[in-house]
Amino acid sequence: MKTKDSKDAASLRGAQQGPVRTEPFHSSCYVSGQEEALLLECLRSHQWSSFKGGTEGLDIDKVLVMPSREAAEYGPLDNRFLGGKYVRAFERDFAACMDVDFAVSANSATSALIMALGAFNLEPGDEVIVPCMSFNATATAVLAYNCIPVFAEVKANTYCLDPADLEKKISGRTKAVLVVHLGGACADMTSIVEVARRHGLKILEDCAQAPGVKFQGQPVGTFGDAGVxxxxxxKNITCGEGGVLVTRCPDIAAKARLIRNHGEGVTRDQWSDGQLANVIGMNFRLTELQAAVAIPQLQSLEERNEVRRRNTSYLIDRLRKHPCLIPPETEPGGDYVCFMLKWRYVQGDLPLTRDEVVAGLQAQGIPIIKGYGRMMHENLIFTRKIAYGRQGFPFIAPWFDEKRVRYGSGTQPVSEDLNKQFIWFKYVNHPNTQDDMDDVVRAFDKVLV
Ligand SMILES: Cc1ncc(COP(=O)(O)O)c(C=O)c1O
Structure with a gap:
């Protein structure tokens, strides 16, 4: 009864005084500079994807380990296993921005995650530890090479992988950890790298939500073996769809490039089994048209991130007067370029539940959402072990004892409790301004009176 009354009260406040906001917020997908000019130039070049599956006179062994800077120096049609003019220019710029030798673009971050895991030379049944809180692709990419995601808790203040729980989840079969810099926050890379190296694990960083974010002055994505x-x-910058893998390791770059582009067609007789493993060539190529848009988008990354930082701190500061709203924290030395602002709502003695606050804010015209409907470990693909076919593969396989790994609600209690408290707001991006943030503040003030 109390719940219904309080919900009515929350929406009544909105209805009586009219919503705070009637206009939609601005999306993060916008033109920042040369996109139109480059796109038109690319269209008129009639080379919309210059990729080829062969190396046309170039030595494949050299092409595969060529730094992105060098690959961009070839003419538009002179190094087509690595793409055309725009793809290679974008990769050169991305590698420079991240201060690494290799950037390997792809048609999505999901593809880039798969490329990275393949390039780590994982075997079927190998375990990869993944924080349970992320977008589904972080976990499902692990299945692509028939490896097994093992979920771990996130820290209650940053929502990124908890290094202590990571260590607890390591088994004799663990080969890699997939760290997520969730929502634009940094995971604690000092501790995670230390734990991973001590146990001989490969590290893949999922930075889909954190481009340009730095931890102790170093870009995320460059702490482990590869970043995506x-x-x-x-996302913060976009060309519609696309992804990028970065690495300092020539072998990882080489295999990622093979997986991206039908690599089985260029293999050599003298290659070892290790070199051939996982080169089941896909087509994960970014088009020239997308790269033409991505180049100027990347140039605007820092400017865009600065707007996100500004709007986020403004919003967090203005809402501190509501002690029931707990903002995320950053790791010491960590940057925070908010992708999605995630408060925890701690109800305590207050009349409104989290869901009622969300409904009240929505009635005020603020597109606030609740958090994950299901976290990754709660998804049916894992709880019912239905991935490839209906027999439970790869969870049930001759080389794997399926009872070792547990999925489902109740297995990640810390993260599940956090998810029940979440209130998320995403429009901290340019061109939203302080005035837009003021609408959010006014709406919270009305609902949380
Ligand atoms: C954390 C995270 N990982 C991976 C992905 C997958 O990215 P894409 O849509 O480019 O495949 C996303 C979002 O889309 C994401 O937020």
Whole structure:
């Protein structure tokens, strides 16, 4: 009864005085500079994807380990196993921005995650530890090479992988950890790298939500063996769809490039089994058209991130007067370029539940959401072990004791409790301004009176 009354009260406040906001917020997908000019130039070049599956006179062994800077120096049609002019220019710029030798673009971050895991030379049944809180692709990419995701808790203040729980989840079969810099926050890379190296694990960083974010002055994505970024429409920079893998390791770059581009067609007789493993060539190529848009988007990354930082701190500061709203914290030395602002709502003695606060804010015209419907470990693909076919593969396989790994609600209690408290707001991006943030503040003030 109390719940219904309080819900009515919350929406009544909105209805009586009219919503705070009637206009939609601005999306993060916008033109920042040369996109139109480059796109038109690319269209008129009639080379919309210059990729080829062969190396046309170039030595494949040299092409595969060529730094992105060097690959960009070839003419538009002179190094087509690595793509055309725009793809290679974008990769050169991305590698420079991250201060690494290799950037390997892809048609999505999901593809780039798969490329990285394949390039780690994982075997079927190998375990990869993944924080349970992320976008589904972080965990499902692990299945692509028939490896097994093992979920771990996130820290209650940053929502990124908890290094202590990571260590608890390591088994004799663990080969890699997939760290997520969730929501634009940094995971605690000092501790995670220390734990991973002590146990001989490979590290893949999922930075889909954190391009340009730094931890102790170093870009995330460059602490482990490889890092992955997304260029899908909702992200800080975008070309519609796309992804990028970065690495300092020539072998990882080489295999990622093979997986991206039908690599089985260029293999050599003298290659070892290790070199051939996982080169089941896909087509994960970014088009020239997308790269032409991605180049100027990347140039605007820092400017865009600065707007996110500014709007986020403004919003967090203005809402501190409501002690029931707990903002995320950053790791010491960590940057925070908010992708999605995630408060925890701690109800205590207050009359409104989290869901009622969300409904009240929505009635005020603020597109606030609740958090994950299901976290990754709660998804049916894991709880019912239905992935490839209906017999439970790869969870049930001759080389794997399926009872070792547990999925489902109740297995990650810390993260599940956090998810029940979440209130998320995403429009901290340019061109939203302080005035837009003021609408959010006014709406919270009305609902949380
Ligand atoms: C954390 C995270 N990982 C991976 C992905 C997958 O990226 P994409 O859509 O580019 O495949 C996303 C979002 O889309 C994401 O947020």
């Amino acid at each position: 970024f997304s260029l899908t429409e909702t």
